[in-house]
Amino acid sequence: MEQVMLLGFWISPYVTRVKIALLEKGIKFQYKEVVDIFENLNKSHLLLRSNPIHEKVSVLIHNGKPICESLxxxxxIDEIADCGRKMWVSKGEVQEGGKEEFRECLRLLENELGDKLYFEGDRFGLLDTALIPITCRFYTNDNICKFSVEYQCPRFM
Ligand SMILES: N[C@@H](CCC(=O)N[C@@H](CS)C(=O)NCC(=O)O)C(=O)O
Structure with a gap:
């Protein structure tokens, strides 16, 4: 059974962004208020134990293991709900579902990219670096789970 707990402070944007991700992904979680910024930074033992370096929220505790820093x-959260894992590790319907999810991601990225060279236009940026190794695993995907896409880049036609 998965146990997910979010340690937070009600007004913190770093906590809110994690709440949004958990809710959007449909991941059930328990929420605990563990600091009061307006009351002498009153911090719970659970927070001090879970984030001993920075002692800040947000902290996500997944099956007893704490993860710190909201980004x-x-x-x-994105990785545990990742379609790549379903494609590579699962079989049958779950695997096929993972392939369809991945196809949808590629379509979305292609739409976003349009006829730009990079996501920011002419400038190579963080998003390009982050996505290239994931989206361009064509050879590996084909070999591991028989996933291939018909693709012709409009820029080179
Ligand atoms: N870089 C951190 C920032 C977290 C942060 O600044 N949290 C504040 C609440 S908004 C906090 O816990 N402050 C307690 C303190 O400063 O001791 C993240 O993204 O998680």
């Missing part, structure tokens, strides 16, 4: 948590 890292968002990446973690």
């Amino acid at each position: 890292i948590i968002l990446q973690y």
Whole structure:
């Protein structure tokens, strides 16, 4: 059974962004208020134990293991709900579902990219670096789970 707990402070944007990701992904979680910024930074033992370096929220505790830093948590949530994992590790219907999800991601990215060279236009950026190794695993995907896409880049036609 998966146990997911979010440690937070009600007004923190770093906590809100994690709540949004959990709700959007449909991941059930328990929420605990563990700091009061307006009351001498009153921090719970659970927070101090879970994030001993920075002692800040947000912290996500997944099956007893804490993950700190909101952007890292968002990446973690994305990875556990990742279609790549379904394609590579599962079989049958779940695997086929993963392939369809991945196809949908590629369509979405292609739409976003349009006829630009990079996501920011002419400038190579963070999003390009982050996505290239994931979206361009064509050879590996074909070999591991018989996933291939028909693709012709409009820029080179
Ligand atoms: N980079 C951190 C920032 C977290 C942060 O600043 N959290 C504030 C609440 S908004 C906090 O816990 N403050 C407690 C403190 O400063 O000791 C993240 O993205 O998670």
